Amino acid sequence: xxRSPLRSQQxxxxxxxxxxxxxxxxxxxxxxxxxxARLALIDELALHLSTTTNKHGRPFQRRTINAYKYAAVQxxxxxxxxxxxxxxxxVDTATLNKFFRWYYQEHDVPKxxxxxxxxxxxxxxxxxxxxxxxxxxxxxxxxxxxxxxxKLQRYATxxxxxxxxxxxxxxxxxxxxTGNGSPKVRDFQTVRxxxxxxxxxxxxxxxxxxxxxxxxxxxARGTLxxxxxxxxxxxxxxxxxxxxxxxxxxxxxxxxxxxxxxxSERTDWLWLGTRNRSRLLYAGLHGLVxxxxxxxxxDPAAVxxxxxxxxWADDLKAAGVSGEHIMTIRGWKSPAMLRxxxxxxxxxxxxxxxxxxxxxx
Numbered sequence: 001x002x003r004s005p006l007r008s009q010q011x012x013x014x015x016x017x018x019x020x021x022x023x024x025x026x027x028x029x030x031x032x033x034x035x036x037a038r039l040a041l042i043d044e045l046a047l048h049l050s051t052t053t054n055k056h057g058r059p060f061q062r063r064t065i066n067a068y069k070y071a072a073v074q075x076x077x078x079x080x081x082x083x084x085x086x087x088x089x090x091v092d093t094a095t096l097n098k099f100f101r102w103y104y105q106e107h108d109v110p111k112x113x114x115x116x117x118x119x120x121x122x123x124x125x126x127x128x129x130x131x132x133x134x135x136x137x138x139x140x141x142x143x144x145x146x147x148x149x150x151k152l153q154r155y156a157t158x159x160x161x162x163x164x165x166x167x168x169x170x171x172x173x174x175x176x177x178t179g180n181g182s183p184k185v186r187d188f189q190t191v192r193x194x195x196x197x198x199x200x201x202x203x204x205x206x207x208x209x210x211x212x213x214x215x216x217x218x219x220a221r222g223t224l225x226x227x228x229x230x231x232x233x234x235x236x237x238x239x240x241x242x243x244x245x246x247x248x249x250x251x252x253x254x255x256x257x258x259x260x261x262x263x264s265e266r267t268d269w270l271w272l273g274t275r276n277r278s279r280l281l282y283a284g285l286h287g288l289v290x291x292x293x294x295x296x297x298x299d300p301a302a303v304x305x306x307x308x309x310x311x312w313a314d315d316l317k318a319a320g321v322s323g324e325h326i327m328t329i330r331g332w333k334s335p336a337m338l339r340x341x342x343x344x345x346x347x348x349x350x351x352x353x354x355x356x357x358x359x360x361x
Contacts, residue, residue, distance in 0.1 A: 005170035037087035071129035173296040195254035203312030313341035
């Protein structure tokens with residue numbers, strides 16, 4: 001039986017944000033039915049979002065656009081299954097309330113029913129993301145926005161459980177499975193994956209790791225710079241991440257392996273795919289973490305890239321690094337995040353700290 005190493009973003013799929021100009025809704029509505037008109041509206045929304053800016057005056061990220069489209073697609077599928085007539089402009093507050101109730105019953109079921117604890121939530125996220133569709137309909141089609149109606153039922157974020165912290169033995173076994181940084185290991189994938197796992201131990205979120213460019217590394221100083229995901233790359237708000245010496249060595253070895261990749265001179269994305277394919281994406285990152293966990297003899301279902309973030313926070317807190325320094329490195333604005341990320345092992349750290357004082361009297 002595989003050992004437990006003690007979570008994972010689901011890659012949002014949908015139509016590409018690079019959507020070609022869609023057939024006008026009125027033309028689709030005149031020729032076809034409501035289902036096709038709804039799909040046309042989803043394409044219109046994607047085109048609109050890809051050519052406008054968010055509330056911060058910056059372009060919408062591809063992942064954000066896909067998340068907004070995903071919410072609209074879920075509503076479309078529900079309307080199709082329930083045979084709700086018309087396109088999205090026929091959706092009123094009562095219809096949305098029925099959709100959200102259905103989504104809640106299907107997706108926000110307590111996991112305690114299958115013995116795992118926590119929630120499978122998502123209604124709050126879908127409700128927030130679907131707002132973009134109805135804002136667009138309000139602006140472009142003068143459709144009354146159900147979100148302005150006080151009768152719209154709001155769903156809160158599901159309660160968060162304690163994040164799980166990876167054991168030091170698991171992390172060590174993962175690094176060992178990927179060659180432990182040995183210069184004798186030279187195949188591209190193993191060298192790359194070892195460097196990625198090393199960087200994960202530095203507390204980076206998946207998006208932050210995947211959006212690294214070669215120029216973000218300063219190995220001479222033992223640091224790298226994380227540019228905020230929702231900022232442009234000229235932002236002055238980049239965070240400096242201090243690296244462990246072995247992480248620096250792993251990145252140096254990976255850069256040498258990367259130089260043999262056929263795309264190394266044509267792109268500055270740091271992480272490139274195997275077999276000379278383009279940049280690594282979340283599905284690839286998720287898959288490699290699962291793969292090496294299994295190779296190391298652990299249950300891959302209990303591990304996700306984000307698991308390393310919680311472990312990093314616990315490591316630093318246990319080592320006595322101040323909360324202020326942890327928040328600065330991690331880019332947190334609120335101490336609430338510090339408390340959440342350190343919640344899993346808080347009791348252990350507290351007991352060790354007090355026992356470390358020895359006899360006080």
